Amino acid sequence: MTVRVALAAAAVALALAPGAAGAQTVIKAGVEATEGSLVYDIMKKFEEEVEARSDGAVDFQLITGGQLGKDIDVMNGLKLGTHEMTIACTPVQSIEPTLGLFEAPFLITDRESAKAIAMGPIGEEILANLTDKGIKGLALTELGFRQITNSVRPINTVDDIKGLKIRIPNSPFRRTIYQSLGANPTPIAFGETYAALRQGVVDGQENPLPSIYGAKFHEVQKYVTIANYLFTPCTIMASPIYWSQWSEEIQTAIEEAAVAAAEYSFVRGAELDAKYLSEMEKTSEVNTIDAASFREAVKPLWDEVGQKVGPELMQRAIEATQATN
Numbered sequence: 414m415t416v417r418v419a420l421a422a423a424a425v426a427l428a429l430a431p432g433a434a435g436a437q438t439v440i441k442a443g444v445e446a447t448e449g450s451l452v453y454d455i456m457k458k459f460e461e462e463v464e465a466r467s468d469g470a471v472d473f474q475l476i477t478g479g480q481l482g483k484d485i486d487v488m489n490g491l492k493l494g495t496h497e498m499t500i501a502c503t504p505v506q507s508i509e510p511t512l513g514l515f516e517a518p519f520l521i522t523d524r525e526s527a528k529a530i531a532m533g534p535i536g537e538e539i540l541a542n543l544t545d546k547g548i549k550g551l552a553l554t555e556l557g558f559r560q561i562t563n564s565v566r567p568i569n570t571v572d573d574i575k576g577l578k579i580r581i582p583n584s585p586f587r588r589t590i591y592q593s594l595g596a597n598p599t600p601i602a603f604g605e606t607y608a609a610l611r612q613g614v615v616d617g618q619e620n621p622l623p624s625i626y627g628a629k630f631h632e633v634q635k636y637v638t639i640a641n642y643l644f645t646p647c648t649i650m651a652s653p654i655y656w657s658q659w660s661e662e663i664q665t666a667i668e669e670a671a672v673a674a675a676e677y678s679f680v681r682g683a684e685l686d687a688k689y690l691s692e693m694e695k696t697s698e699v700n701t702i703d704a705a706s707f708r709e710a711v712k713p714l715w716d717e718v719g720q721k722v723g724p725e726l727m728q729r730a731i732e733a734t735q736a737t738n
Contacts, residue, residue: 437472438663440655442498443481443490451623451682452647453477455554456500458677459649462670467663492547494654502556502647509543509550510721512646514730517718518590519708521644526734527555528679531646532672535730540648549651552671554678556645557686562625562634563617564610567700571595571710580606580618586717590642593711603628610634621645626689631697639690639701649674 440463446452460473481487481496484504490496506512514520514535521527530536531553540550561568561579568574575595581587583600591598599615603624609615611633618630619642625631649671656664693699719727 438467438470438659439472439474440497440659441474441476441481442500443476443479443487443496444500445477445479445484446500447478449627451555451557451678451685452500452502454681455647455649455674455678458681459500459670459674462673463667466666466669470660471663471666488548488650491549491650491652494652496652497655498649498651500554500647500649502645505543505648505650508546508548509539511539511542511723511726512648513718514539514722514726515644515646516586517715517727517730518642518711519704520715520730521734522558522641522704523737524555524679524683525737527558527644527646529733529737530730531555532675533733535726535733538726543648543650544653547653549653549656551649551651551668552675553646553648554675555682556647557621557623557682558641559619559621559643559645560625561617561619561638561640561642562630562636562697563638564613564633564635565616567636567698568638568640568702569700570703570706577617578615580609580615589717590711590714593714594707606630607633622686622689622693626692631693635697637690637693637697637699639699640707641704642707647678 442456444452444456446456456475460475463471463473482490484499484501485507487496487499488501488504488508491499514530521530536553539553543550561574563577563579565577566573571594576597578597578599579591580601581591581598582603588598588600601609601615606618607628607630610618610630617634620628620630625637631637651667659667690699715727715731
């Protein structure tokens with residue numbers, strides 16, 4: 414190698430070194446979500462905000478479809494330093510139990526309450542707890558409210574759901590909720606649910622509207638009930654190992670972008686609900702439940718949730734929802 418070539422190579426290496434003037438910091442976020450989902454939309458907004466707020470200092474790369482691993486694997490990778498960033502939803506509860514607060518049925522039934530908790534002091538506390546456990550928590554976003562469909566009758570009061578065989582995910586507490594309502598909860602894998610509905614193996618199922626529409630459940634269900642019985646959040650997260658290597662300017666840009674993406678998630682979630690509900694009304698009968706009667710039926714379960722997340726935190730959540738109603 415000539416002296417001239419060696420000097421050129423050294424100059425290139427210096428230019429690409431972390432922190433070099435004009436060099437971009439590449440940040441990769443691995444997610445299971447794919448294009449067309451709310452989670453994908455949230456992370457595209459996050460990507461846009463990070464790159465804009467960092468004045469181009471960050472090259473944010475969103476790796477979708479689980480290419481970097483399933484949610485739980487990527488979250489573990491954040492701790493180990495093998496992954497940089499991600500967003501995940503229900504699986505985050507396995508690391509931070511206080512997220513189980515959102516499993517209290519009919520506690521959070523509107524976006525104003527959901528946003529007040531997710532983006533208020535309670536949400537900040539949950540994110541701080543997550544950070545203490547080895548994952549940098551940045552923001553809680555919306556995944557959506559869970560609704561109920563069935564092929565037997567409209568569901569207006571608790572009496573209407575009694576005896577119905579409802580498909581649920583494999584969640585012991587979800588089973589408890591439906592048993593408390595007098596229904597017959599039946600765990601079935603999401604990918605097998607359409608066939609189960611069409612063949613009458615179960616009478617109905619529960620999911621957010623985008624999931625219901627995307628899986629075409631409404632095509633084999635006569636009744637769509639807007640229940641808003643559970644609100645599910647997602648969490649934007651980073652690896653503390655990588656976080657410590659990024660400049661303060663980049664950290665600030667990421668924190669601000671996470672908040673902007675969370676704000677956007679509630680707007681986009683409402684837009685998608687309206688869009689899919691309008692489509693479902695063309696083929697299904699849509700109604701809204703009497704939330705008060707359902708809340709009374711499952712309210713004893715709030716104590717069970719409180720025992721898991723802490724009675725004081727549960728009481729604060731109850732007060733926060735009451736303040737917005």
